[in-house]
Amino acid sequence: MTQEFWRWKEYNWKDGTKDWRNARIITAGVDVGSVSSKVAIMTDGELYAHSLMRTGSDSSQSATKAINWAMEGSGLTIDKIQYVVGTGYGRVNVPFAKKSITEIACHARGANFIWGQSVRTVLDMGGQDCKAIKCDEKGKVSAFLMNDKCAAGTGRGMEVFADLLSVPIEQMGELSFAVDKEPEPVSSTCVVFAKSEALGLLRQGWSKEKVIAAYSSAMAHRVFTLLEKVGVEKDFVITGGISKNKGIAKRIENELKITALPRPDKYDPVLAGAIGAALFAKALVEKEKR
Amino acid sequence: MLANYGYKDGSGEFFITIDTDKCDGCGKCVHSCPAKVLEMVTDESDPFREIPVVAVSEEHRKKIKYSCSPCKGATCKTTQKTALPCVKSCEPVAIVHSW
Incomplete structure (x- = not known):
């Protein structure tokens, strides 16, 4: 089989030090995105388990698969979870x-949990x-x-480029810095046109790295214009899959002249939406009890 | 919360901004809009809000430049934005057009 360069790593995690049986409130947030499905399970407002998987063509099946994977090996079952909140593109499914x-x-609620109360602007760069x-x-x-x-x-745009240039998607950020001088950004904002423009540049003898850099800065600029419209205030954070791409994050920071808060070690920013949903679920349980 | 519905493309910026804190859920704007761009929904961005809120319908979000153009053409340039049926019908002034 040929290598799929766009494919990123799916994973799950569980806090081995905790036991859900001792928890008072167990809630879950299920974030079914257009590209990936994220599940966060929280016990008394603390992260207990999570999973990150690719969303298939059937979003309800993806949601079920993702939550089962997060619960795997813990003995926890869906009926033990008091409240589940769905979010993301496929939230109704x-x-x-x-x-x-x-x-x-x-995402706002999740970013507040991950980075703390100082967060004022959240940029969520998702799959679609x-x-x-x-x-x-x-x-x-x-x-x-x-x-x-x-x-x-x-993220979808980035996947297209990873595939076109035969570069694993996780390396795109790193490689975009491997240029002597920052090239002009690609002029097309449309991914389909940008792809043909990039092919043209490759034919002219541009290196892969240079093309990645040109595309990354075009992408960053496009996002910058979006942020400009709402106005950026500190502290600024980036969530979603693209937050893992340093090449994009750095270029956005350069345009904004604001540094984003660094990625925390403890929580994956991709999970912000799922964590936020689980926190809302907890608040809703507490509201019902009152 | 300022909810910006719309988009920015090569031809310009097209956003309808709804101040959900001002919107009292009366629904007058929904009936005033000849293109049926607006709809009353339960606020999915605020699970604790009890009254409905107005939103730009999913169907029109990506084409409001065209959906709104009949009203834009019919109103006088100088008073354009405040003379729009949706803007005029909203007593708490919760609706603003960017173009």
Whole structure:
């Protein structure tokens, strides 16, 4: 089989030091994105287990698979989870979710949990769209803007380029820095056109690294214009799959002249939406009890 | 919360901004819009909100430049934005057009 360069690593994790049987409130957030499905299971407001998987063609099946993978080996079953909130693109297709909440609210809430109360601007760079979110110290959204009209500035666009250049997607960020001088960004914002433009550049003798750099800065600029519209305030953070791409993150920081808070060791920023959903689920359980 | 619905493309910026804190859920704007761009929904971005809120419908989000153009053409340039049926019908001034 040929190598699939766009394929990123799926994984699950469990906090071995905790036992869900001792928890008072068990909630879960299921974030079914267009490209990946994320599940976060929380016990009393602390992260207990999570999983990250590729979303298949059937979103409800992907949601079930992802939650089962997160629970694997813990003895925990869906019926023991008091409240499940669905979020993301496929949020209405989560069969075991009691409620669905937009990923906008969940990412803000999740970022507030991951980085702390100082977060004011969240940039969620997802698989299929890109969102600029502003929030207050409680993680409540005060303004948002979403671009889902085209794939420019999204993970899907990056996947297309990884495949075109035969570079594993995890290495795209690193390689984009391997140029002597930052090249002009590719002029097309559309991914399909950018792809043909990149092919032309390769034929002219550009190195792969140079093409990646040119595409990365075009992507960063596109996202920058989106952020400009809502206005960026410190502290600024990036969530979603693209947050793992240093080449993009760095270029956005350069345009904004604001440094994003560094990626925490403890939590994967890709999980922000799922964590936010699980936290909302906890708040909803508490509201029901009252 | 300022909810920006719309997009930016090669031809310009097209956003309808709804201030959900101002929106009281009356629904007058929904009836005022001849293109049926607006709809009342339960706020999926705020699970604790109890009253409905207005939103740009999924169907129109990616083409509001065209959906809104009949109203834009019919109103006088100088008073354009405030004369739009949706903007005019909203007493708490929760709806703003960017173009």
